[in-house]
Amino acid sequence: MGRSWPLAACLLSLLVSPVLANETVGLLNQPSLPPVERQALVSDLCDAEAAPVALIEELALDPSSLREARISAARIAACHDDPALVPVLWQAFLESKLDVAIHDPDIFERHLRTLQRLPREQVDAALLAADPDPIVDLAWNHLLGTWLSPIAEQAGEAEAVLARQDPQARARAADVVRAWIVELLQDPDGLVRLQTDSGDAAFDLLDRVAAVLVAELIRAGSDAEVRMALELIRQRVPNGPRIRDAIQARLQVTTDPALPALAADLPELPAFRLRRGAMLYPVQAPIRVPPPGRSFAVDARAEASPEATVRLPLFALLGAMAVLSLGLWLLLLRLLPSRRSLLFRLGALALAPLGLLVLEGLLALLGYHPLIAQRPSFDPTRAPRLISEQVDLDDGDPAVRITDPEARYALFSSRARRPRVVTFGGSSAHGTHYLAEETFSSLLQERIPGVEVINAGLGGVLSDQVAFLAFEALDRWDPDLLILYLGNNDLEHLHRQVAFRAFDADNLYARYIVDRLRVARLLRAALPRPALDRAADAGEDAAMLSPMDDDPAGRPAVARLARWSATWNVVRVASRARAQGVQVLLVVQGQNGEACPLLPEQITPDCFPQELRRIAVDAAAVTDSVVVDGAGALRAHAAGDWGDAPTGAEGIAGYPYYWDTVHPTRLGHAVLAAAIAPEVARLLGLSPGSPEPSP
Numbered sequence: 001m002g003r004s005w006p007l008a009a010c011l012l013s014l015l016v017s018p019v020l021a022n023e024t025v026g027l028l029n030q031p032s033l034p035p036v037e038r039q040a041l042v043s044d045l046c047d048a049e050a051a052p053v054a055l056i057e058e059l060a061l062d063p064s065s066l067r068e069a070r071i072s073a074a075r076i077a078a079c080h081d082d083p084a085l086v087p088v089l090w091q092a093f094l095e096s097k098l099d100v101a102i103h104d105p106d107i108f109e110r111h112l113r114t115l116q117r118l119p120r121e122q123v124d125a126a127l128l129a130a131d132p133d134p135i136v137d138l139a140w141n142h143l144l145g146t147w148l149s150p151i152a153e154q155a156g157e158a159e160a161v162l163a164r165q166d167p168q169a170r171a172r173a174a175d176v177v178r179a180w181i182v183e184l185l186q187d188p189d190g191l192v193r194l195q196t197d198s199g200d201a202a203f204d205l206l207d208r209v210a211a212v213l214v215a216e217l218i219r220a221g222s223d224a225e226v227r228m229a230l231e232l233i234r235q236r237v238p239n240g241p242r243i244r245d246a247i248q249a250r251l252q253v254t255t256d257p258a259l260p261a262l263a264a265d266l267p268e269l270p271a272f273r274l275r276r277g278a279m280l281y282p283v284q285a286p287i288r289v290p291p292p293g294r295s296f297a298v299d300a301r302a303e304a305s306p307e308a309t310v311r312l313p314l315f316a317l318l319g320a321m322a323v324l325s326l327g328l329w330l331l332l333l334r335l336l337p338s339r340r341s342l343l344f345r346l347g348a349l350a351l352a353p354l355g356l357l358v359l360e361g362l363l364a365l366l367g368y369h370p371l372i373a374q375r376p377s378f379d380p381t382r383a384p385r386l387i388s389e390q391v392d393l394d395d396g397d398p399a400v401r402i403t404d405p406e407a408r409y410a411l412f413s414s415r416a417r418r419p420r421v422v423t424f425g426g427s428s429a430h431g432t433h434y435l436a437e438e439t440f441s442s443l444l445q446e447r448i449p450g451v452e453v454i455n456a457g458l459g460g461v462l463s464d465q466v467a468f469l470a471f472e473a474l475d476r477w478d479p480d481l482l483i484l485y486l487g488n489n490d491l492e493h494l495h496r497q498v499a500f501r502a503f504d505a506d507n508l509y510a511r512y513i514v515d516r517l518r519v520a521r522l523l524r525a526a527l528p529r530p531a532l533d534r535a536a537d538a539g540e541d542a543a544m545l546s547p548m549d550d551d552p553a554g555r556p557a558v559a560r561l562a563r564w565s566a567t568w569n570v571v572r573v574a575s576r577a578r579a580q581g582v583q584v585l586l587v588v589q590g591q592n593g594e595a596c597p598l599l600p601e602q603i604t605p606d607c608f609p610q611e612l613r614r615i616a617v618d619a620a621a622v623t624d625s626v627v628v629d630g631a632g633a634l635r636a637h638a639a640g641d642w643g644d645a646p647t648g649a650e651g652i653a654g655y656p657y658y659w660d661t662v663h664p665t666r667l668g669h670a671v672l673a674a675a676i677a678p679e680v681a682r683l684l685g686l687s688p689g690s691p692e693p694s695p
Contacts, residue, residue, distance in 0.1 A: 025058055029069040031401060032391045035411055042072050046079030053084050060092040060111075067102045067409055074110040081118060086126035089115050091134060093194075097202045099146070100138045102405060105433050109195070113283055116191045124185045132177035136170055139209035147235070152228050169216035173209045180205050189280055196433035197281045197659035215246035223256040230262045279655045287667055289637070289674040294646040296633045296675045297626060298588070304621030305614060322354060356519050363518040387456070387469055388476065390414065400477055408436050408455045416478040419684045421445075421453045424466050424473075424573075425485035428589060428663050429457030438666050443673035448681050454479075463490050463569035470573040474580055481683055482577050483676070485587040485630065487615040488662050490566040491608050494558050508561055516568075563611050570619035578623060583683045586616045587676060590631025593638075594654030595661045607661060626679055633675035634658075634668060 027033060028041060045052055059065050059073035070092070077085055089111045095101035096108035115123055184190040184201060193199040217229050233243060247263050254260075329350075333343055387404035391411075398414040408430065423429050423441045431439030441455035454477065456469060466486055473479055494508060514520045574584040589612045596607030609631065620627035632650065636642060639651030657668040664672060681687055 028072045034393050042075050045076045051080035051082035057088045071106045074107050078114045083122040098138050132174040135177045136173045143210050147232050173212045176208050192280050192282050215242045218246040218250050287670045289670040293644040296629045298629050300617045300620035300627050303617045360519045406458050419451045419480045421481045422473050422479045423483040425457045426489045427459035429485045432459045440669045440673040447677040463566040467569040467573050481583040483585045487589050487612040490562040494562045566615045567618050571622050574623035574625045584625040586620050586627040587630040588613050588616045592658035592661045593652035637671045
């Protein structure tokens with residue numbers, strides 16, 4: 001904090017001192033600025049009598065601004081009820097929300113809440129007068145970067161789709177933006193519907209503008225661009241009337257013989273896929289959840305499935321088979337001397353697999369996993385990556401900074417000075433679309449005095465990637481306890497992946513088996529990269545959806561493979577953590593009881609509560625880890641069975657606790673923190689404190 005206080009004394013003159021303002025912008029753009037100093041700067045700017053509009057605009061909208069600076073700008077803007085900030089807040093919200101700039105709820109959600117708090121008539125006037133062109137640019141850049149360019153690149157036509165600036169298309173898209181803003185503002189809850197948990201209306205705007213731009217691309221684009229646009233419609237853009245009219249007009253003039261067949265294969269989708277949920281979640285009073293009257297720990301061994309608890313000595317069995325095979329071969333040599341030439345040839349052929357088997361056993365004994373952390377089994381387009389880096393702060397203290405663009409911003413000491421907990425999982429653990437202080441990770445830190453909780457959740461990650469990130473934390477973050485809250489992404493991702501032409505169920509099973517063989521990974525490491533790329537090339541149409549309908553009969557097999565993979569990855573993490581003396585806590589992830597009825601063993605494309613429970617319970621049984629029934633805690637709270645005299649009743653944890661099928665609401669996060677905190681405190685030898693309100 002050495003340099004922050006002298007600067008803080010001068011911040012009152014910030015609005016009239018461009019030099020000092022530039023210095024403040026530079027400081028807030030430093031990723032390694034110690035958190036205490038950053039908080040001091042933000043607090044002083046919050047205390048200023050007038051909002052530093054120019055500074056907020058530079059931090060929030062400058063393309064060179066880092067995540068830390070944009071979060072700081074959102075915090076400073078939230079301290080000032082200044083209508084002059086509305087254009088800046090609106091643009092910064094859309095850029096972050098639509099993933100054009102840095103997609104982070106601590107940016108877009110905080111800007112949106114500031115907009116909701118300002119006088120509505122002033123917000124309405126500013127939005128009605130806003131220039132629609134930036135929104136059109138946001139929509140096109142999102143469409144191009146996220147969908148059109150990757151599809152074109154996979155098809156070998158990377159230059160086919162260009163950033164067209166067709167005046168007619170832009171004018172029509174601008175009209176759509178103006179009409180959408182009027183519609184939004186006519187709704188008393190319009191600004192609330194911009195929240196992801198209340199309908200995600202910002203993406204409704206994105207869909208509408210995208211439909212206009214795609215329709216114009218179909219009308220005026222090249223044949224290659226039209227083919228890419230049609231595949232985009234299959235995967236993402238609603239096939240509404242505007243697009244259907246454009247397709248019919250193009251088919252009347254096209255000379256491309258492939259277009260009629262591609263157009264005929266398009267699904268009949270509604271005009272727009274509105275994301276409005278069953279409830280609105282306006283941010284009002286802080287949420288208080290008292291400690292539960294009972295423990296939600298699960299007896300994993302009593303519940304685990306036989307395939308998890310009964311483990312066959314695989315290598316012993318394989319070794320016995322090898323010895324028996326050798327004995328049989330020697331016996332045949334003695335009994336059939338006339339066939340010795342053939343038997344020796346067969347024996348020579350058997351030496352190769354036998355040698356590989358011996359090598360696999362040796363690698364297993366050595367604990368060697370070549371390439372195990374370099375590529376996930378089931379997401380070849382998104383390999384694991386380091387999410388943190390070592391930095392030195394100004395005071396010389398070595399620290400870790402989380403750098404992954406999808407992670408929560410965090411800067412913490414490399415050496416834990418108090419019990420350190422790290423939480424892992426997908427978007428539910430990350431707290432996607434909520435402020436950092438509203439996630440169960442942050443609420444755990446409030447409920448257990450003296451503990452430090454680091455949120456390492458990442459939206460959309462598979463268990464392969466979670467394992468890699470957990471290994472990084474074990475090696476570099478000095479944790480005392482790992483919390484794993486995951487399972488849903490694996491089950492959803494594999495179902496989606498088999499819909500593409502590059503994959504099918506057999507392909508996924510083969511990939512799973514090969515990626516678990518140490519010998520296969522060792523051979524892969526020895527092969528040159530060009531040869532691997534040629535072998536992995538699935539063809540120009542690999543990224544296209546398969547024309548065949550989804551096979552419902554194959555869903556259980558894919559779900560079973562996903563469960564096996566997730567369970568094994570959790571076991572890997574827990575085993576390594578326990579070997580290093582680090583405690584492990586697994587949390588059963590739940591699903592919305594109203595959207596996904598809890599029917600035993602029901603497997604549907606997006607509802608699989610029993611599978612999620614089996615992943616956590618089976619992994620806990622194998623590794624002797626503690627498992628907390630997070631889903632059961634939410635159901636108990638919904639039933640009012642939370643006090644000192646629990647009855648064991650369970651209610652339906654529906655939309656008050658999940659804003660969709662699986663993501664917890666602010667209330668859901670608060671309940672999860674209350675249910676997890678006693679077990680965390682017990683494992684760390686601490687005492688949970690009294691419940692604190694979430695912000």
